Amino acid sequence: MAKFKRETLTVDGVKTVVHSAGSGEPVVFFHGAGTVDGFDFAEPWADKFRVIVPYHPGFGESGDDPSFTGLHDYVMHYLELFDMLGLDRFHLVGLSLGGYLAAKFACEHSHRVKKLALIAPAGIIDPKHPTIDIVAVPGEQVPGLLVSNFEVLRQRLPAQPDLDFIGERYREASTVARLLWEHPADPKFMRYLHRITMPTLILWGDEDKIIPVQQTETWRKFLPQADIKVFKGAGHLVHLEKPEAVDAVATFLA
Amino acid sequence: MSALRFNAMHFMPYVHLPENHKQFKSSWVNFPNKFYNPERGHELYQRYVQELVLADRLGYDAIVINEHHNTVYSMMATPNLIAAALIPQTTNVKICVWGTPPNLMLPNRLAEEYAILDVMSKGRIEVAFPLGTGMEYWANPVNPATARERFRESLKIILQAWTQDGPTTHYGQFYTYRFLNPWPRPFQRPHPPCYIVGTGSPETIEIAAEHGFGYASVFVTQQRAFELNENLRHRAAHYGHTIRPDQLPLLTFIYVAETQEQAEREYVGHLEHFFSDYLRTIPHYLAPPGYLSVDQLKTRAAMADKLHGGFDFNAISGSFFVAVGTPEKVANQIGDWAAWMKTSHINGVMHIADMPHWKTVKNLSLFAEEVIPRLRSRSDIAQRVAAE
Numbered sequence: 001m002a003k004f005k006r007e008t009l010t011v012d013g014v015k016t017v018v019h020s021a022g023s024g025e026p027v028v029f030f031h032g033a034g035t036v037d038g039f040d041f042a043e044p045w046a047d048k049f050r051v052i053v054p055y056h057p058g059f060g061e062s063g064d065d066p067s068f069t070g071l072h073d074y075v076m077h078y079l080e081l082f083d084m085l086g087l088d089r090f091h092l093v094g095l096s097l098g099g100y101l102a103a104k105f106a107c108e109h110s111h112r113v114k115k116l117a118l119i120a121p122a123g124i125i126d127p128k129h130p131t132i133d134i135v136a137v138p139g140e141q142v143p144g145l146l147v148s149n150f151e152v153l154r155q156r157l158p159a160q161p162d163l164d165f166i167g168e169r170y171r172e173a174s175t176v177a178r179l180l181w182e183h184p185a186d187p188k189f190m191r192y193l194h195r196i197t198m199p200t201l202i203l204w205g206d207e208d209k210i211i212p213v214q215q216t217e218t219w220r221k222f223l224p225q226a227d228i229k230v231f232k233g234a235g236h237l238v239h240l241e242k243p244e245a246v247d248a249v250a251t252f253l254a
Numbered sequence: 255m256s257a258l259r260f261n262a263m264h265f266m267p268y269v270h271l272p273e274n275h276k277q278f279k280s281s282w283v284n285f286p287n288k289f290y291n292p293e294r295g296h297e298l299y300q301r302y303v304q305e306l307v308l309a310d311r312l313g314y315d316a317i318v319i320n321e322h323h324n325t326v327y328s329m330m331a332t333p334n335l336i337a338a339a340l341i342p343q344t345t346n347v348k349i350c351v352w353g354t355p356p357n358l359m360l361p362n363r364l365a366e367e368y369a370i371l372d373v374m375s376k377g378r379i380e381v382a383f384p385l386g387t388g389m390e391y392w393a394n395p396v397n398p399a400t401a402r403e404r405f406r407e408s409l410k411i412i413l414q415a416w417t418q419d420g421p422t423t424h425y426g427q428f429y430t431y432r433f434l435n436p437w438p439r440p441f442q443r444p445h446p447p448c449y450i451v452g453t454g455s456p457e458t459i460e461i462a463a464e465h466g467f468g469y470a471s472v473f474v475t476q477q478r479a480f481e482l483n484e485n486l487r488h489r490a491a492h493y494g495h496t497i498r499p500d501q502l503p504l505l506t507f508i509y510v511a512e513t514q515e516q517a518e519r520e521y522v523g524h525l526e527h528f529f530s531d532y533l534r535t536i537p538h539y540l541a542p543p544g545y546l547s548v549d550q551l552k553t554r555a556a557m558a559d560k561l562h563g564g565f566d567f568n569a570i571s572g573s574f575f576v577a578v579g580t581p582e583k584v585a586n587q588i589g590d591w592a593a594w595m596k597t598s599h600i601n602g603v604m605h606i607a608d609m610p611h612w613k614t615v616k617n618l619s620l621f622a623e624e625v626i627p628r629l630r631s632r633s634d635i636a637q638r639v640a641a642e
Binding site: 174 | 392395397398399400536537538541542543544546548549551552555556
């Protein structure tokens with residue numbers, strides 16, 4: 001992440017690491033339920049925007065707060081962080097679990113989000129096209145589910161996972177369990193999606209093995225104004241597999 | 255001086271595994287229940303209950319049962335039902351339900367069930383509180399990431415229900431009780447003897463120490479069991495409790511036969527089957543997310559790497575408490591362990607894996623008639639234990 005500047009903040013007692021780059025209109029990116037995929041994909045955005053990538057509490061370089069037991073705790077955390085960063089209105093991009101969080105944030109604080117981009121967002125309950133319950137999947141099987149072309153991910157994974165890598169993945173899985181063990185998605189989430197009124201782009205890989213691309217239909221139903229782009233031959237981490245997906249976000253936000 | 259005490263413990267496994275069972279990475283959690291044949295299950299329950307009733311007739315001090323879910327390892331998903339079946343068929347023996355993880359039941363309900371058993375048996379119940387293995391959290395709708403906080407709260411509610419005149423109230427993180435007032439109350443006052451069950455993690459030792467409870471360790475090496483006992487005595491003293499020798503059950507696998515050679519020939523295959531097949535599971539099930547701290551997870555992952563390799567009877571006997579041989583040898587071994595561990599409480603696993611009925615009866619009988627008298631006559635054990 002050559003371009004990114006690393007900053008450590010304390011947000012309501014929680015160590016929060018924020019990477020940022022570029023200048024212009026602020027774009028905040030919420031990562032998903034793991035952080036092995038990295039943030040370097042977002043570098044091109046820094047050519048046009050001030051890109052702000054925080055690690056959620058309980059993930060990556062940020063600290064833990066075991067009192068976070070629901071997604072709403074993260075909404076509150078980000079309200080505090082955005083106040084600290086002086087971000088009033090900004091673009092918000094979220095991936096997978098981070099997409100679920102971004103959509104929830106946008107429902108509750110729609111006036112602060114200028115444009116919303118969701119990359120294979122979680123949160124939808126669709127009995128016909130169910131999201132894989134990632135909590136139940138043994139860790140070693142997860143990478144194979146994340147992408148269509150495994151080579152894209154291989155370079156980001158250790159050849160032989162050591163104890164530190166295993167420990168870090170377990171820590172992130174534990175954070176996810178704290179949030180999602182009882183309910184992989186909140187049955188009430190869809191109830192309030194109509195409050196997302198800002199311009200919205202939804203991106204998906206048509207070979208997503210974690211959240212089926214057919215869930216775009218449910219999003220279309222709740223967000224009829226949203227633009228939906230499906231990328232052929234891409235899996236869940238469509239932003240890693242298809243640079244054009246990253247470009248599409250930049251074009252949409254411009 | 256504390257009299258020696260002998261338990262007969264039974265896991266009540268489902269032994270009719272399909273021929274292809276080794277193709278399954280785990281005999282827990284997702285091992286398909288289509289392989290459970292209720293008719294064979296009925297035969298096994300009949301047989302296992304008879305074996306525990308025999309332990310009562312043979313003069314064992316206690317019989318021990320416990321709880322597991324979704325597994326061939328144990329057919330006791332609700333051990334209180336088994337305890338209820340054992341009460342009218344036994345007369346003297348203590349019935350130890352070691353036990354239902356409080357997290358897997360509403361705490362008032364568990365307090366009630368144990369109280370019912372205690373009243374029905376006229377005070378023959380002992381209970382233990384496990385956190386529950388990681389596997390149980392895949393089988394039950396309870397979050398492993400908050401399991402330890404929930405466990406503490408559940409325990410508080412159960413003890414409050416037993417020790418305070420109701421109705422009382424409880425407003426906690428996980429449970430709200432507006433009228434905690436269970437009927438009946440336990441026969442034993444203030445409540446049945448309690449133990450914590452575990453593998454000796456600092457958290458569970460601390461809970462036992464705080465309450466002055468015993469600690470029933472499971473599947474720990476000899477050295478770790480020794481350290482655990484030392485730690486518990488030390489930590490309990492910090493809270494003003496003295497842990498008695500009978501509060502530290504020593505879990506040991508036992509098989510007694512006429513000669514050493516015969517004992518090994520009759521037993522070792524079952525022990526291997528137990529370790530290789532009944533305990534077989536995957537790390538994901540052993541440690542669901544949040545169940546362990548990251549440090550604990552890394553420690554255990556490092557240990558698992560070292561334990562790789564096939565079953566080796568000598569290695570298992572060298573690191574765990576495994577007493578297999580003639581009455582004299584088994585008595586000597588257990589006596590020495592008890593003295594070293596400063597415990598008067600021997601918790602013997604008397605049946606294992608697919609051990610047939612005749613071997614179980616033989617083992618129970620020989621141990622009761624040939625080993626227990628030998629141990630009771632060894633005055634040095636009681637003295638060394640009491641010297642603590």
